[in-house]
Amino acid sequence: MQGIRGLFVPGPTNVPEAVRKAMDVPMEDHRSPDVPALVLPLFQDLKKVFRTETGQVFLFPATGTGGWEASITNTLSPGDKVLAPRFGQFSVLWVDLCQRLGLDVETLDCEWGTGVPLETVAERLMADKKHEIKAILACHNETATGVTSDIGGLRKVMDQCDHPALLYVDGISSIGSLEFRMEDWGVDLAVAGSQKGFMMPAGLALIGVSQKALEASKTAQLRRCYFDFKDMIATNATGYFPYTPPMHMLHGLRASLNRIEAEGLENIWGRHRFLAEGVRRAVAAWNLTLCAKEPKWHSDTVSAIVVPEGHDARKVIARAYERYGLSLGAGLSVVAGKVFRIGHLGDLNELMLMMALGGAEMSMRDVGLPIEAGSGVAAAEEFWRASNSRSMALAAE
Amino acid sequence: MQGIRGLFVPGPTNVPEAVRKAMDVPMEDHRSPDVPALVLPLFQDLKKVFRTETGQVFLFPATGTGGWEASITNTLSPGDKVLAPRFGQFSVLWVDLCQRLGLDVETLDCEWGTGVPLETVAERLMADKKHEIKAILACHNETATGVTSDIGGLRKVMDQCDHPALLYVDGISSIGSLEFRMEDWGVDLAVAGSQKGFMMPAGLALIGVSQKALEASKTAQLRRCYFDFKDMIATNATGYFPYTPPMHMLHGLRASLNRIEAEGLENIWGRHRFLAEGVRRAVAAWNLTLCAKEPKWHSDTVSAIVVPEGHDARKVIARAYERYGLSLGAGLSVVAGKVFRIGHLGDLNELMLMMALGGAEMSMRDVGLPIEAGSGVAAAEEFWRASNSRSMALAAE
């Protein structure tokens, strides 16, 4: 293919030059005296991204799924009851994982396009007088439907119910992109992955763990070894790992954290909101709707766009990829064929989104969707122009 | 800055990943036995790109200006008369170079926005009964104004006049992008640069030289050493250079030539025409005009767009760069402030041009140009969509 492709799936995201270069290193001895000077600050800086002061962050050579597994196996015991709202492909998979690991999962099934149902959760917690529920699983940003849930609100509900369950949050497509406050929101286990807001390839699971969860890990009975916090705690303290870490990923993470710090978390959150709103203006100009049912669910990292009745979103995606070199996200499971997704997270700016919007317009028209050429682009342009303060200029290179 | 920048100056152009990687090599002995296996095929394949079978191509570690100097100093003598149409910044500079090197330059000054005036040249050649004119200098693609001249037509004029002058062509922003036929058009000296159609950084001047010009070099009296064809002829024959070549550039050129061969020269010319036409449709939809006075002058590698009276193109360019991370080309010399340029050459596709068009629309509106949001993008989209045969899919990766 001539020229670059446009990557607008909601992860893996575009890897900045600086991160790519940082990852492209000669190998080195992972037990050398120089390693702690790299590793120890990573843990410190990750705490800032997770927004936790009292918690600890772990790094596992694994994907987000591995992060889910680590968070569960280290803190729960066979047969433990967990409460899990379910409203998209990733909350579905998380529940499946818990079941296969031997937990007693009670799901709260909600319409896809909605998020964590705070009132229902409140009712259920209130009813759980014996505190049989050991854990609540909340998908902060359901990547399949483009829905962001209110984790701070969930914490309030838990507090109001005075319920001692641990709060597990899947922040894979939110942490580093959307507002996330582990400490303030009382999150006990927060799972992130390297290939989203951290702007790296997949391969690192990052897990923020509260003191309460660390305490729980001392008695949790689920079997584990690779993902055991204990070995990490022992070796991380001196700047090492219990097994050979992917050194290139650690160097990449260093560069990623440098960029995050340079831009500033609040600025990053703001940039994602600003860019996402432009995309939403385009969707409205196309007379299309989002999978997310209400504005309060709107995700700033991914928009799942519903194609009109009688059209197949898969055709849009295939056309975009084959004719224009544009990668859009597919609809998963029950929304397959009904939505296509534009990921707008990570290392991104207005100009890049022109590729997504222009390419989507051409592709939709090519396969017969009743979209006006240029309409979405125009709407996004006008929104982005309105802000004179250049979002992307907020941070120095 | 977050995300990538958009590079749409008419050179340097975007360097493909494969070329970047090919250039990023450990150094090696430039006199090793392995070097000829790299170097000799470069010369063979360059001849295909220049479309010459009987000529020879030289590679100098220099820029296009160095290519001009090499072509002149190797083939002319002090005081030689050369005829040079002049209609843009680069034809101006080439004339200046000739004068400083001691030639007697007769210029044919034309309006900027036009190209080589075939009839005027014909008249002048006809009048030159004594064949005092030793050389004709023609800028194939005047990058400053986005004007492509008719070199094949110029050759016909020379033939009709039966004039023996050498034909020098500045193909810096055309060779490898626009139709160019050195052999068929009887070009004697064709100068290209690595940073345009060859999709590399600046640093290599590539010069196609006809047998007639090589013959002329044996008696040419202008002083030269670094740029002497003679040393190149002697060492290139065995796959080496008279001095240490930039090995990384040679490896990059190998990757560049591989891409060119994979796509096919005719396909490359077609892709440039196709992408350029989309840009011109956008310009028309904006109700703006090109600097090129007539369609026959339209360049497929760069469009110089005239801003309306009372507006300053420099503001558009500054806004695009500072607010949106978009590099547009400036108006040079007498058209400074009057035009901005969109380079559309090299490793490019429709999706990437969305960045240029969308970014230009936002920038123009930001500084007050009476442009309708989305109009240019829509026009380009509709043009590009009309072709179902994906231009960018013509060549395998």
Added chain:
Amino acid sequence: MQGIRGLFVPGPTNVPEAVRKAMDVPMEDHRSPDVPALVLPLFQDLKKVFRTETGQVFLFPATGTGGWEASITNTLSPGDKVLAPRFGQFSVLWVDLCQRLGLDVETLDCEWGTGVPLETVAERLMADKKHEIKAILACHNETATGVTSDIGGLRKVMDQCDHPALLYVDGISSIGSLEFRMEDWGVDLAVAGSQKGFMMPAGLALIGVSQKALEASKTAQLRRCYFDFKDMIATNATGYFPYTPPMHMLHGLRASLNRIEAEGLENIWGRHRFLAEGVRRAVAAWNLTLCAKEPKWHSDTVSAIVVPEGHDARKVIARAYERYGLSLGAGLSVVAGKVFRIGHLGDLNELMLMMALGGAEMSMRDVGLPIEAGSGVAAAEEFWRASNSRSMALAAE
């Protein structure tokens, strides 16, 4: 530091340029239609490296420890008895993992410096009339002591005893470097890691699984999800993964497998033997001994060198690293301070080993070891020179 460092730990190993470049890619959609063309051949080619025709190879985003866990949890059930010879740090850790996952491990403790004790295993299997032993764990190459065990011999013992236990082999520091024949040797689960013979960073666990083991996985009761073969089997069949794979590692693996195929497995085994023997000649010339007790245990991927009584190997290692930029492997656990290790596996040649030998000589003399300057280098030189057939020239670039 000026210049390059010398990396001679037994993993991570030196990553060749071609593999580094292959890993340094823009991200892409892991669900795109182009992914299977990358992924499916990886599995085919990995089977060649594992030397299995009937088995299946799995790729997990994890380290070798994760590979151990995957092999165990997919094929065994809580309380299953496994027989595990133990004679070095890595066999110790593997046993620990099994115990933590809930198995009943019976260890055969042997002197460090020896390997799998075939006769003892035979006796034990003979005694196991009820076939209570479900698995035998064998460390093919014990990286801590530089000992290679006879896996083919172990299979013969198992066959002679007509014992149905599954044979698990830790081939992390052997597969891709030492002779390994999964099919011929009847290995049921063979674990490799990307950072050794595959010449990549850590981050991929590669597991060869026999049909017998796949059958066992259908009823195995240990809990698993991330490492579940089942999800891999379902998605790998079409060229995908159950979760986001580290695409850059897959591209790196492609380049690694290309190199392996270009050199040829037998040539790779031969090269490792040839280079290792040079190192052993150097050790002999230094009047030092190897940790491996007998020549039959000599590892061709790592030599653990015993320092004389009264000296501390840690000082040699520290001096080498700090003064000369040379990374040597440390003695682990009970041999800490007693040995230092030279890793000689992966992308290596005689010239590179000059760094290891010369650097080791200087470092040993610096800290007072009674070594003659140049003696080891001379011995290695003379051995390597004796072979006129250049080991490193066996494969094309």
Added chain:
Amino acid sequence: MQGIRGLFVPGPTNVPEAVRKAMDVPMEDHRSPDVPALVLPLFQDLKKVFRTETGQVFLFPATGTGGWEASITNTLSPGDKVLAPRFGQFSVLWVDLCQRLGLDVETLDCEWGTGVPLETVAERLMADKKHEIKAILACHNETATGVTSDIGGLRKVMDQCDHPALLYVDGISSIGSLEFRMEDWGVDLAVAGSQKGFMMPAGLALIGVSQKALEASKTAQLRRCYFDFKDMIATNATGYFPYTPPMHMLHGLRASLNRIEAEGLENIWGRHRFLAEGVRRAVAAWNLTLCAKEPKWHSDTVSAIVVPEGHDARKVIARAYERYGLSLGAGLSVVAGKVFRIGHLGDLNELMLMMALGGAEMSMRDVGLPIEAGSGVAAAEEFWRASNSRSMALAAE
């Protein structure tokens, strides 16, 4: 080939990772407002490396030969007399260049293996009462023979003779590696190349020019355009170039200058002396001699080693390259076959030189030279060990 090659020609030298990465950049607009922030500090920092405060440094996209031509054509006029000691291939070529450019060159031919003959020069200058000699050309480090001349001494001679000639110094293989003091030594034109002490690929000629030489350039009559100081002076002042510069080389130069500054010029000079002395000890232990006739001529960047009568140095070089992947420098012109060269300049340390010495030992023995295995390595080891202060540790990464 497996593993890395050893590059020990006296240029191109090994490019450090940091420089390679800095050069591997996306292209950018060379006229963008961000360019001066890159370019202006380059000129400032280059002055520090040339050790000039009142002079100006120019950067041309060219090789060292282009640097020679630029220095000559900008400051001399046709027929000017220049005095040029000649004692090696590069001083020979420089004289040739001057002659082809139209100068009247008076050579002082000296035995190869010696350098600038101060007394002879003094005599000649004394005799030049009319000051007909306009320029003295001195090769600071004759790369072909490994001879360093005394430029400070030459200046003293010129001063003692009160001679106004301009002093031209070829510092291509010395500047950035050997002690060089443009200001103190009154050098008027100092030529360097990117591929030696600057640790980059070839492609940049760097020229230090004194105020006296800049003054001379105003009236010098040799023809020039590409290499004209005037255009550079005009555009460099604001941080730009008169034509498209190789942006990647400018970024590489930035990284190179960062490394030079981090290590410190005096430390760099010291490291080169230290490493070179180890090589010389090895040569002595081999019972071989250097081409340089006396210790005062010994170059710290390259050693030209004479093979014994009856042997052919070309065989050593061929064997080293083909069997061991080691690039040694060839003997040029009259010393072809008589010497092989070990370049020891740039980004280098003791460990890397083990490759050169060990590989040279094997190769020499392979082709029958009466060298004792390990003898040179041992001698170098003992010399380098003697210094406890780690040369390569002097500068932070």
